[in-house]
Amino acid sequence: MQVPNQLSAFIQEGDKWFLPSVSLDCVILGFHDNQLKVLLLKLKHSAVWALPGGFVLKEEDTETAAARVLKERTGLQDIFLQQFHVFGAPNRSDGSIHRKGFLKSGIEPSPDNFLFQRFISIGYYALVDFAHVTPFPDENSSECVWKDIHEIGSLMMDHNEILDKALETVRLQLNHQPIGYNLLPQKFTMPELQTLYETILDKQLDRRNFHRKMNAFGILKRLKETRKGGAHRAPFLYSFDMRKYQKALKQGLNGGW
Amino acid sequence: MQVPNQLSAFIQEGDKWFLPSVSLDCVILGFHDNQLKVLLLKLKHSAVWALPGGFVLKEEDTETAAARVLKERTGLQDIFLQQFHVFGAPNRSDGSIHRKGFLKSGIEPSPDNFLFQRFISIGYYALVDFAHVTPFPDENSSECVWKDIHEIGSLMMDHNEILDKALETVRLQLNHQPIGYNLLPQKFTMPELQTLYETILDKQLDRRNFHRKMNAFGILKRLKETRKGGAHRAPFLYSFDMRKYQKALKQGLNGGW
DNA sequence: AATTGTTTGTGTTGTTCTGACACAATGATA
DNA sequence: TATCATTGTGTCAGAACAACACAAACAATT
Structure with missing residues (x-):
């Protein structure tokens, strides 16, 4: 129809x-x-x-x-x-x-x-x-x-x-759905992911702690490439490891009980 | 109508x-x-x-x-x-x-x-x-x-x-809505609250850690009474401190970011 | 009234996680 | 080559957490 x-x-x-x-x-x-x-x-x-x-x-x-x-x-x-x-x-x-x-x-x-x-x-x-x-x-x-x-x-x-x-x-x-995955392009930088989180949460996050915590989840793959062109140090590109991402989301990215 | x-x-x-x-x-x-x-x-x-x-x-x-x-x-x-x-x-x-x-x-x-x-x-x-x-x-x-x-x-x-x-x-x-408050009577014991959590989560929780964590949230008021009649040590009765409960729920009872 | 069995209240310890911070590395621009 | 803003990595103290031991309380039994 x-x-x-x-x-x-x-x-x-x-x-x-x-x-x-x-x-x-x-x-x-x-x-x-x-x-x-x-x-x-x-x-x-x-x-x-x-x-x-x-x-x-x-x-x-x-x-x-x-x-x-x-x-x-x-x-x-x-x-x-x-x-x-x-x-x-x-x-x-x-x-x-x-x-x-x-x-x-x-x-x-x-x-x-x-x-x-x-x-x-x-x-x-x-x-x-x-x-x-x-x-x-x-x-x-x-x-x-x-x-x-x-x-x-x-x-x-x-x-x-x-x-x-x-x-x-x-x-x-945010901790239960693949929100980062769907809103970002396939390759993205850690600062971009952080800004996305900050925008959604309407809250500033510490850059270094964010980095550490995100890596600890084990849901990101760091690529060999960096994003050149910005006026400063070129950040690494990342993509999601969907298998681990999906698995981690089931528990909720931050645990709780 | x-x-x-x-x-x-x-x-x-x-x-x-x-x-x-x-x-x-x-x-x-x-x-x-x-x-x-x-x-x-x-x-x-x-x-x-x-x-x-x-x-x-x-x-x-x-x-x-x-x-x-x-x-x-x-x-x-x-x-x-x-x-x-x-x-x-x-x-x-x-x-x-x-x-x-x-x-x-x-x-x-x-x-x-x-x-x-x-x-x-x-x-x-x-x-x-x-x-x-x-x-x-x-x-x-x-x-x-x-x-x-x-x-x-x-x-x-x-x-x-x-x-x-x-x-x-x-x-x-569970961490964002007053679920315990609405399912339990006004006065309840800590073991009862824990069993409720275990039933909802379908997961066993450690009695002592649960006790400590719940108290740390500051959402419970321990009453002077105990529940006698059970064959064993009489547990204290608690009730919710709704002001603190509501406030804590806004953040989510377990933080996250 | 003392003993027993089971449950509850509280504490300890070692490990992990968290928040706040410092510093070196990088890349474009001047 | 120096500058500047940004990124990657590290440290450290305090908080939170999991796993565990033990004493206190209550009723039922003796």
Whole structure:
């Protein structure tokens, strides 16, 4: 089954294709310039930024639906994708946003249009290699860009809450999920990994202790290459030893009991 | 808005009251006889055990809906309740179970009955003080009882998966949520707390190290009383110092970075 | 009332982990 | 070749941890 590609198909036939009441929103995170980025888009005829979202096809798994939305916005497949929370407040979805969009497009929607109902939303976060992504808008959105997570203003509906919850979840799961692996390119330096940790934890870490502790986990392979070009001493490149990484994550990277 | 109390109202008017496509299931956990228990019920005309579940009223918050289900089965209010996962496989819900129930009740359901549609399910887990709960069945179920988590057989639909995921979540959140506080009575002994930890973690812990570490967290108040009556040395009673407990949980009880 | 069996409370010891710090090595730039 | 910022490595004291021993308490038995 294919997703309808035309706006008009959405408008007139939403309830023909999709599961009612259920939507999903994706917090797509990348790491670039030593900063965490999130993919946002701006709906046509709307002034505010929003998380990319979508609906679940009638015969589709919710995870598959999230992967589909991710692919539509980034072109990426087989990406680390994780549901983290359901947002189920009765007044969270706001049909008036779509209503205005319709009117500005010169369309007169039916009062019981699919988009006007109440939706709960399943939040997913995705971790992607920034360099592999070219964000592009769809026919419903005018812009699709990476935004620094420290420069997010007011988002549509409850999307600020969704984003915050995603970041909180990533922080809590840092020792249990391969977060470094998914956000960094295959080869990376120790200072880059440290900055990633510092950004996620929003906390400064001691460079030398970080180095020692990371090596102690035994999850990194130090390559023979260094990253030249910076104005200073060239740091070694590392990559993850996935077998040991996965094994270590099961215990949690920091033990506990 | 009140929930319909009669089975017939569910059957004939489900889509009048409830949000379509969305259900929820509750993993209600208690601690008794040094073992973790889960509340299960058996649907009328069905041989298998199931988790208590329900639906979301059209204007109701999903959290409120879960609290309502919890209250219906246990009589308890203001309980620690936490969503942990959404189960969204397209074939997970099984209308034929309800169909059989209808037939055995001598009812001829409409083919487009509310219960026959596809449902995703939001999983919630609740932690309750075992002593405060008297499980009782509703008009849809014939039995409602506490079961030891090690003596669970095959449950209805994907409820084994839901239960397993709940237990896994509790284990992962042990250092971040007030799990001891919610599962134990207000006064408890150190050995009881340790057994709770051992049961959740499915791992033996050293009695003396556990004692020392727990005290080091500073989240316990040792009372002047002891628990007499056991055949051996009477252990001290403790209670949680909630202010310090909450504060400690924010960092996570075991640090990490 | 003394003895016994089992459990609880507390302490010790050697090892590992942690946080705070110093210094030498490196690579581009001046 | 000197400079400068950054990276790699090392040290050291204090904290945390695992493994272990022993005394105190309680009820049941004699």
